[in-house]
Amino acid sequence: MMEANSRTELSALGEFGLIDRLASRIQLDQPTSVKGIGDDAAVVAPSIGVDGQAEHQVVTTDMLVEGVHFDLGYVPLRHLGYKSIVVNLSDVYAMNATPRQVVVGLALSNRFPVEAVDELYEGMLLACRNYGVDLVGGDTTSSRSGLVISVTAIGSAPKADIVYRNGASDKDLLVVSGDLGGAYMGLQILEREKAVFRDSGAQPDLDGHDYILERQLKPEARKDIIELLKKLGVRPTSMIDVSDGLASEALHLARSSGRGVRIYDEKLPIDPSTYNTARDFNLDPTTCALSGGEDYELLFTVAQSDFEKIKGNPSMSIIGHMTDAASGYHLVDKQGGSHELKAQGWDALLQR
Ligand code: ADP
Numbered sequence: 001m002m003e004a005n006s007r008t009e010l011s012a013l014g015e016f017g018l019i020d021r022l023a024s025r026i027q028l029d030q031p032t033s034v035k036g037i038g039d040d041a042a043v044v045a046p047s048i049g050v051d052g053q054a055e056h057q058v059v060t061t062d063m064l065v066e067g068v069h070f071d072l073g074y075v076p077l078r079h080l081g082y083k084s085i086v087v088n089l090s091d092v093y094a095m096n097a098t099p100r101q102v103v104v105g106l107a108l109s110n111r112f113p114v115e116a117v118d119e120l121y122e123g124m125l126l127a128c129r130n131y132g133v134d135l136v137g138g139d140t141t142s143s144r145s146g147l148v149i150s151v152t153a154i155g156s157a158p159k160a161d162i163v164y165r166n167g168a169s170d171k172d173l174l175v176v177s178g179d180l181g182g183a184y185m186g187l188q189i190l191e192r193e194k195a196v197f198r199d200s201g202a203q204p205d206l207d208g209h210d211y212i213l214e215r216q217l218k219p220e221a222r223k224d225i226i227e228l229l230k231k232l233g234v235r236p237t238s239m240i241d242v243s244d245g246l247a248s249e250a251l252h253l254a255r256s257s258g259r260g261v262r263i264y265d266e267k268l269p270i271d272p273s274t275y276n277t278a279r280d281f282n283l284d285p286t287t288c289a290l291s292g293g294e295d296y297e298l299l300f301t302v303a304q305s306d307f308e309k310i311k312g313n314p315s316m317s318i319i320g321h322m323t324d325a326a327s328g329y330h331l332v333d334k335q336g337g338s339h340e341l342k343a344q345g346w347d348a349l350l351q352r
């Protein structure tokens with residue numbers, strides 16, 4: 001999906017020409033970005049907290065592989081660039097930290113013209129601007145099989161603020177931001193329209209699915225939730241971002257913390273467009289919310305004493321609570337029946 005009419009071969013610029021071209025569009029804003037593109041390594045100074053102490057740094061990396069994580073048949077490169085940054089920032093926020101720098105590794109096949117790399121970078125740089133992070137370096141190499149994007153994000157936070165997966169206590173409330181299952185249903189729409197196009201040449205009909213398509217193609221990291229919790233004076237006891245599906249992430253929190261967990265089906269936040277699309281596809285909306293993945297919401301636990309501070313907040317839903325380890329992992333259905341909570345993942349969903 002390239003809009004550009006002109007095509008400049010990568011070989012016309014060469015690796016260094018391409019890097020120069022990318023670097024010329026990059027501007028550094030973080031005071032801790034001492035040296036960006038142009039030397040053997042970027043230089044990043046430690047962040048200093050309000051107490052004058054050096055903050056802890058958090059580092060996370062994610063790799064996106066063409067044909068595995070994305071399909072250029074329906075993902076515009078600008079969106080792909082945006083998403084590749086956002087999914088990394090989501091991991092930094094999930095530590096209750098602030099992202100400050102990213103480095104970007106690219107493996108490009110000569111199928112890509114320079115204009116395609118420009119579009120990819122446009123999306124990446126837009127995400128960097130929106131979240132206030134600097135792109136301080138990367139690596140560029142060739143690929144024989146397709147596009148590979150590897151992004152590493154660096155963030156920081158006062159030591160005492162960092163939230164791990166393993167801090168949940170018995171009876172802590174389980175809370176999730178936003179709503180679930182939308183990104184997965186957006187993907188189903190894109191896959192369906194791709195198949196229609198392949199079989200009949202008909203133009204894709206994406207009307208009326210704006211919300212779930214945006215959830216899939218242009219997700220946002222929940223920076224706002226981290227800020228909101230600080231404002232409310234709530235420090236989560238454990239936290240994780242929802243990339244593989246709620247069930248899987250809830251099990252991570254429970255197992256890391258040595259606890260059990262109970263999730264209530266009727267409490268799961270599902271947008272009406274997600275719900276209706278799931279029904280159109282003969283899928284169970286609850287299953288989509290539990291196992292769909294790529295929602296990039298934050299899942300966290302808070303002490304019961306924080307209930308008053310978060311109850312009724314439209315940005316988050318209390319969906320359950322932690323239990324002692326011996327109680328196990330449960331999903332309580334709308335009739336009150338209890339089922340074992342399992343991380344089905346995408347495969348199970350696709351086999352339905
Ligand atoms: P080296 O040979 O020392 O690895 P490179 O030629 O790979 O150096 O990189 C030169 C500079 O360009 C470095 O600052 C590196 O971080 C930056 N760089 C290379 N590729 C990219 C990219 N895709 N995006 C951003 N910066 C890049």
Ligand code: MG
Nearest residue numbers: 040138139140
């Ligand atoms: Mg290099």
